[in-house]
Amino acid sequence: MALETLLLRFRGPVSFLIIVLVWQIVASLQLVPEKYFPGIPAIASSFWTMLLSGELLTGDGLTLMRALIGLAGSVVIGVSLAILSDVSPVFRAGFQPIAALVQPIPPAALVPMAVFMLGLGAKLYAFIIILVTVWPPYLNGVAALAATGDVPMKTGRMLGLSDRDILFRIKLPAAMPEIFSGIRYAATISLIAVVVSEMLAGHDGLGFMLIRKAFATKIPDVYALMFVCALNGALINWLVNRARWQMTGWHIRMTERTP
Amino acid sequence: MKSLRSRFDVNGLVLPVILLLIWQVLAWRANTPLFPGPLQVAQSIAKLYPAILGELGHTLLRAAVSFVVAAVIFIPLGILLGRLRLLGALLEPAIDMLATLPPPAVVPIVMLFAGTGDGAKIVIIAYAAAVPLLMNTYEASRTIHPAANQVARVLNLTRLEAMWHIDLPASLPMIATGIRLAVSSALLVSVTSEMLLATNGIGVLIQRQQENFQIAGGLAAITFISLAGLIINSLVFEFEKRWLFWHYQGAGASGRGQTS
Numbered sequence: 371m372a373l374e375t376l377l378l379r380f381r382g383p384v385s386f387l388i389i390v391l392v393w394q395i396v397a398s399l400q401l402v403p404e405k406y407f408p409g410i411p412a413i414a415s416s417f418w419t420m421l422l423s424g425e426l427l428t429g430d431g432l433t434l435m436r437a438l439i440g441l442a443g444s445v446v447i448g449v450s451l452a453i454l455s456d457v458s459p460v461f462r463a464g465f466q467p468i469a470a471l472v473q474p475i476p477p478a479a480l481v482p483m484a485v486f487m488l489g490l491g492a493k494l495y496a497f498i499i500i501l502v503t504v505w506p507p508y509l510n511g512v513a514a515l516a517a518t519g520d521v522p523m524k525t526g527r528m529l530g531l532s533d534r535d536i537l538f539r540i541k542l543p544a545a546m547p548e549i550f551s552g553i554r555y556a557a558t559i560s561l562i563a564v565v566v567s568e569m570l571a572g573h574d575g576l577g578f579m580l581i582r583k584a585f586a587t588k589i590p591d592v593y594a595l596m597f598v599c600a601l602n603g604a605l606i607n608w609l610v611n612r613a614r615w616q617m618t619g620w621h622i623r624m625t626e627r628t629p
Numbered sequence: 630m631k632s633l634r635s636r637f638d639v640n641g642l643v644l645p646v647i648l649l650l651i652w653q654v655l656a657w658r659a660n661t662p663l664f665p666g667p668l669q670v671a672q673s674i675a676k677l678y679p680a681i682l683g684e685l686g687h688t689l690l691r692a693a694v695s696f697v698v699a700a701v702i703f704i705p706l707g708i709l710l711g712r713l714r715l716l717g718a719l720l721e722p723a724i725d726m727l728a729t730l731p732p733p734a735v736v737p738i739v740m741l742f743a744g745t746g747d748g749a750k751i752v753i754i755a756y757a758a759a760v761p762l763l764m765n766t767y768e769a770s771r772t773i774h775p776a777a778n779q780v781a782r783v784l785n786l787t788r789l790e791a792m793w794h795i796d797l798p799a800s801l802p803m804i805a806t807g808i809r810l811a812v813s814s815a816l817l818v819s820v821t822s823e824m825l826l827a828t829n830g831i832g833v834l835i836q837r838q839q840e841n842f843q844i845a846g847g848l849a850a851i852t853f854i855s856l857a858g859l860i861i862n863s864l865v866f867e868f869e870k871r872w873l874f875w876h877y878q879g880a881g882a883s884g885r886g887q888t889s
Contacts, residue, residue: 378718385722406741464644474813474858475851478733478821478832482839483847486663562731566821569733577733584737592737596730603729 408590417594425579430598433564433576436492437606440499441560445553448504452511452549453537462512469505477502477563481570495567502563503556510552514545547621550614557606565599576602665845673849681834681853688830689857691747692819695754696812703759704804707766708796712788717771728764732757732818736825745826750819757818758811765807769800805869812865816858 377384390410396402397409420426455462477498488494518541526536568577576595583591649667656666665673674681710717710724735756743749770792777799781791823832831850838846 374715377715381719382722385719386726388719389723402742460643464642468645468648470859471855473855474816474862475855476817476820478817478824479835479847479851479854482824482836483844483851485839486842486844558729558731561729562733565731566733569736570824580734580737584740589741596734596738599734600726600730603731604726607725607729 412590416590444500444504448507456515506552506555514548669845673845684831699755699758711770758815761810769803
């Protein structure tokens with residue numbers, strides 16, 4: 371039992387170690403040519419050289435920056451659209467079919483078209499990321515704003531709040547937890563969208579590095595970059611979770627009591 | 630059918646029509662083939678639709694095969710991990726990390742092992758679909774009500790029987806959410822993978838149109854992708870409502886959110 375609790379307490383590192391071990395065993399068995407499936411030391415050393423030369427930090431910094439700025443933009447736009455939908459039925463009725471149509475479009479399909487309309491710069495990234503990540507916050511926001519309970523609304527009315535006050539002081543805070551679960555989903559897709567656009571139309575950033583290293587068959591570098599991609603995801607998740615705690619800590623404390 | 634009628638009321642037409650008009654006016658003012666308006670896109674649709682439908686068929690077929698592969702492997706795996714608590718808890722951070730690795734980042738590696746053919750694309754798409762399936766199934770079977778487990782013990786079910794008769798049905802609503810996410814991400818990634826590993830499919834068609842500066846043609850293809858996605862998503866939702874009616878009866882329509 372003691373071993374079990376010890377394992378569970380450090381399950382993050384343990385999990386990481388299991389992956390590393392399995393990886394190394396598969397690599398040493400030479401089931402796949404070592405050229406395509408290098409061992410952990412090779413990957414770690416190419417990670418280290420890329421880190422020291424600074425290309426990793428600049429590339430990853432660019433990618434993360436794009437993802438975060440795009441995410442922030444799409445959260446602002448998505449929540450504003452949700453509020454607008456809540457206020458105006460005409461807007462909601464018109465915007466819903468548009469959302470349903472634009473949502474299933476893959477970011478990759480948009481890149482080639484957008485290159486001509488927007489060029490290869492920051493505008494392209496902003497357009498792609500926002501168009502892809504705006505939906506989860508918007509959809510969750512609309513659903514949550516519409517589902518605000520009757521009691522808080524009537525309480526607000528009784529206290530003489532205006533429509534605007536009810537919206538911003540009752541409905542929006544009540545919708546926050548659900549909006550945040552949309553933001554968490556959007557954070558993951560924003561990274562995907564950035565990497566895809568960098569792969570298809572970029573000249574810097576993580577996605578571009580991945581493609582370039584793959585075509586130069588620097589395989590350990592590619593694996594190291596993939597590891598960085600996963601780290602990015604963890605980082606952006608952590609950031610969103612921090613923000614979520616700040617803004618909706620009351621809700622989390624309320625629900626986490628029932629594990 | 631009632632929902633279809635109410636969705637097409639007059640209010641719903643105001644905003645799309647205004648947006649289309651603005652787009653058309655902007656396109657007329659720009660007056661270049663690089664910024665086509667809705668009219669040019671409609672013309673391209675009329676001209677290109679046989680080719681687009683054919684390529685879309687390739688894409689959808691590949692997405693479907695990959696989705697089935699992912700479902701067959703990862704739903705049982707998720708239930709298994711949810712059942713074997715220690716293993717599940719130990720591997721949970723690993724799954725979380727895998728979930729944050731964007732599918733396109735896998736493309737260069739898969740390219741090495743499987744080339745650029747159908748196999749490679751199926752692996753990539755299946756990976757993309759696997760993440761929501763695995764996470765939702767694992768989460769669902771881990772949080773099954775303890776009473777259900779006690780029933781299994783009372784009935785003297787073996788581990789395997791318990792997984793099949795109790796864990797699977799009890800996790801179905803959450804698995805269904807995972808399936809919905811997996812289907813849409815399979816669609817997204819199948820187009821992406823075609824553009825990176827070009828052979829055939831609608832992604833290639835879009836790229837070819839771009840290379841010939843036929844932006845309107847590319848937009849026409851995108852229109853078809855979005856329609857296909859819309860139809861498939863609503864079909865999945867219909868099936869879900871039909872098969873999981875017992876869940877929706879109890880919980881209302883609240884099962885429609887994202888993953889937790």
